[in-house]
Amino acid sequence: GLVLFLTGANVGFIPxxxxxxxxxxxLSCNWILVPLGMVIGYFIVKAEPAVYxxxxxxxxxxxxxxxxxxxxxxxxxxVAVSLGxxxxxxxxxxxxxxxxxxxxxIALGISFFVPKIYTAIAFDSGGVASGPMTAAFLLPMxxxxxxxxxxxxxxxxxxxxxxxxxxxxxxxxxMGLASRIRAKRGVQEGMxxxxxxxxxxxxxxxxxxxxxxxxxDKGIGxxxxxxxxxxCAVMIGLGVVGLASSVTAQYFSAVAAVGFSTRLxxxxxxxxxxxxxxxVDKLGASTMxxxxxxDINQVQNGVNLTLRLLLRSPFVVFGAMVMAFTIDFxxxxxxxxxxxxxxxxxxxxxxxxxxxxxxxxASLDSVTSASRxxxxxVRVLRAFCKEDAEVTSxxxxxxxxxxxxxxxxxxxxxxxxxxxxxxxLAVVLLVHVGALKVESGVxxxxxxxALYNYMSQILVELIKMANLIITxxxxxxxGNRVASVLDxxxxxxxxxxxxxxxxxQVEFQDVTARYDGAGNxxxxxxxxxxxxxxxxGIIGGTGSGKTTLVNLIPRLYDAAGGKVLLDGVxxxxxxxxSLRQAIGVVPQKAVLFKGTIRQNLLWGNASAxxxxxxxxxxxxxxxxxxxxxxxxxxxxxxxxxxxxxGGQRQRLTI
Numbered sequence: 215g216l217v218l219f220l221t222g223a224n225v226g227f228i229p230x231x232x233x234x235x236x237x238x239x240x241l242s243c244n245w246i247l248v249p250l251g252m253v254i255g256y257f258i259v260k261a262e263p264a265v266y267x268x269x270x271x272x273x274x275x276x277x278x279x280x281x282x283x284x285x286x287x288x289x290x291x292x293v294a295v296s297l298g299x300x301x302x303x304x305x306x307x308x309x310x311x312x313x314x315x316x317x318x319x320i321a322l323g324i325s326f327f328v329p330k331i332y333t334a335i336a337f338d339s340g341g342v343a344s345g346p347m348t349a350a351f352l353l354p355m356x357x358x359x360x361x362x363x364x365x366x367x368x369x370x371x372x373x374x375x376x377x378x379x380x381x382x383x384x385x386x387x388x389m390g391l392a393s394r395i396r397a398k399r400g401v402q403e404g405m406x407x408x409x410x411x412x413x414x415x416x417x418x419x420x421x422x423x424x425x426x427x428x429x430x431d432k433g434i435g436x437x438x439x440x441x442x443x444x445x446c447a448v449m450i451g452l453g454v455v456g457l458a459s460s461v462t463a464q465y466f467s468a469v470a471a472v473g474f475s476t477r478l479x480x481x482x483x484x485x486x487x488x489x490x491x492x493x494v495d496k497l498g499a500s501t502m503x504x505x506x507x508x509d510i511n512q513v514q515n516g517v518n519l520t521l522r523l524l525l526r527s528p529f530v531v532f533g534a535m536v537m538a539f540t541i542d543f544x545x546x547x548x549x550x551x552x553x554x555x556x557x558x559x560x561x562x563x564x565x566x567x568x569x570x571x572x573x574x575x576a577s578l579d580s581v582t583s584a585s586r587x588x589x590x591x592v593r594v595l596r597a598f599c600k601e602d603a604e605v606t607s608x609x610x611x612x613x614x615x616x617x618x619x620x621x622x623x624x625x626x627x628x629x630x631x632x633x634x635x636x637x638x639l640a641v642v643l644l645v646h647v648g649a650l651k652v653e654s655g656v657x658x659x660x661x662x663x664a665l666y667n668y669m670s671q672i673l674v675e676l677i678k679m680a681n682l683i684i685t686x687x688x689x690x691x692x693g694n695r696v697a698s699v700l701d702x703x704x705x706x707x708x709x710x711x712x713x714x715x716x717x718x719q720v721e722f723q724d725v726t727a728r729y730d731g732a733g734n735x736x737x738x739x740x741x742x743x744x745x746x747x748x749x750x751g752i753i754g755g756t757g758s759g760k761t762t763l764v765n766l767i768p769r770l771y772d773a774a775g776g777k778v779l780l781d782g783v784x785x786x787x788x789x790x791x792s793l794r795q796a797i798g799v800v801p802q803k804a805v806l807f808k809g810t811i812r813q814n815l816l817w818g819n820a821s822a823x824x825x826x827x828x829x830x831x832x833x834x835x836x837x838x839x840x841x842x843x844x845x846x847x848x849x850x851x852x853x854x855x856x857x858x859x860g861g862q863r864q865r866l867t868i
Contacts, residue, residue: 292382306443333387493705545651567622571687711783718747761802
């Protein structure tokens with residue numbers, strides 16, 4: 215096998231690769247080396263048997279977290295990029311260190327955040343990808359092209375193997391990082407990755423003005439076209455790496471923001487379900503809906519933009535100022551003067567608008583409450599011909615929120631024009647100072663352009679920062695509203711006694727009940743005993759407290775005075791979950807949840823069999839209702855049970 219391979223390489227692949235490179239290097243459009251090299255690199259990996267074996271092994275080792283298809287695509291694209299960059303080196307003569315040092319630094323940096331198995335796979339895949347065909351075909355092709363172009367074969371053509379081995383290290387580890395983030399819903403890992411990639415993007419961005427200055431001073435000044443092409447290629451390389459960092463940062467920012475909002479929404483819902491009925495009544499359904507939807511969405515947007523820009527924008531702003539000081543101290547004083555002024559403008563507007571946006575969200579509660587009330591009570595409104603009055607009331611509420619939004623928006627809108635004026639005045643001053651320095655020979659024209667570019671970067675980043683501040687202001691206001699719900703401690707103390715073997719004696723001893731905010735009690739000095747086996751009817755007019763009395767038994771509400779006892783023990787001594795599982799309550803308003811009839815019935819007993827369900831339906835006189843449905847127990851139930859009549863909903867609730 216070795217003899218066959220070496221013979222094939224010496225007789226076929228090496229001469230063929232060298233000839234192909236020589237032909238393409240002699241073409242007038244020799245830039246075609248770059249895309250053609252990428253295509254060849256892609257398909258060489260696709261045709262490599264060792265890569266197929268590796269892909270299958272990786273899929274098995276990671277339990278499918280990295281599929282063989284994804285692994286193969288990652289390796290192919292990685293090698294394609296490597297070959298493209300290698301051909302850029304052949305054309306321009308750029309040192310390989312410009313690519314290898316940042317590339318391997320990124321690969322090593324990622325390894326600190328990735329499970330070790332992925333790092334091992336990445337280094338193994340680099341070896342497999344840079345296998346026989348790289349040395350036997352790709353390297354000779356680079357040598358042939360370099361020879362045709364008159365370049366230095368040792369410095370420009372060699373290094374293809376190192377380039378091909380580098381990109382899989384990054385590709386596979388990024389896949390591992392993404393897999394880890396998906397597994398953990400990605401908040402902490404996504405934040406770390408987003409910050410790292412944002413910082414990398416900012417660092418590459420700060421190098422561009424220096425490259426431009428070098429092109430102007432050395433390339434254009436001396437008429438060296440080769441140097442201009444070389445540095446333009448460096449600039450393109452910085453742009454490509456910066457773009458990759460930016461896209462990666464946006465991806466991880468989105469993962470972290472969505473993961474955070476999902477966890478927060480679950481936490482808020484869980485907390486609300488642990489609040490007492492009195493606290494839920496006091497908060498109101500409309501404000502809870504707003505806080506779980508609109509408010510958390512605003513917080514999600516704030517987290518997303520914060521991860522993308524809060525590190526990067528200040529890094530670029532202050533980094534540009536530092537770079538300016540390395541060019542010229544006096545010219546850099548313009549930067550040192552303008553940045554504090556801009557910070558005062560940005561943070562001043564933020565402090566003014568933050569309470570305004572808080573009031574906007576409070577007004578949104580009012581609009582949501584009015585919408586909910588009108589939709590749930592639409593039949594009553596029509597019965598009493600109150601449509602016009604409610605439309606007028608709703609318009610007043612929406613006009614109020616519009617006024618508040620406009621007031622906050624007008625102040626926020628000052629951010630961009632004011633920062634533009636300050637920055638452009640600084641640019642005028644900078645160009646003036648730079649012109650004097652060029653005339654006196656202290657600075658070159660390229661360095662003045664670099665200073666101008668740094669000032670432009672500051673302008674762009676501060677505009678982004680201004681928009682970020684507006685979003686953060688809204689997010690903080692909404693986050694405080696969500697936090698106010700989480701700060702509420704459950705109003706009912708949970709007992710420890712189990713209510714598994716209750717006999718069923720209910721006793722009220724001088725019980726008084728009062729709702730929060732109500733002037734008069736709903737019940738006063740109620741005393742009675744209901745013994746096991748007795749059927750008790752509570753009779754009274756509307757508003758006399760019948761429902762309130764029933765709600766006191768499972769502690770949906772707590773008595774303001776007196777005692778409620780079950781089997782001679784105060785209900786407060788029982789564990790709430792155990793207590794409520796032992797008591798059957800049919801609410802005054804029949805409530806069904808979206809799903810199926812079976813799923814709704816299983817709320818009462820999750821382990822009930824079909825025979826248990828049919829027995830319960832028979833007792834509740836709802837058997838005919840379910841038998842009349844096409845799918846029986848699996849018939850669909852719409853939200854609130856709207857596809858059933860009022861009587862059918864009551865029977866199913868029972």
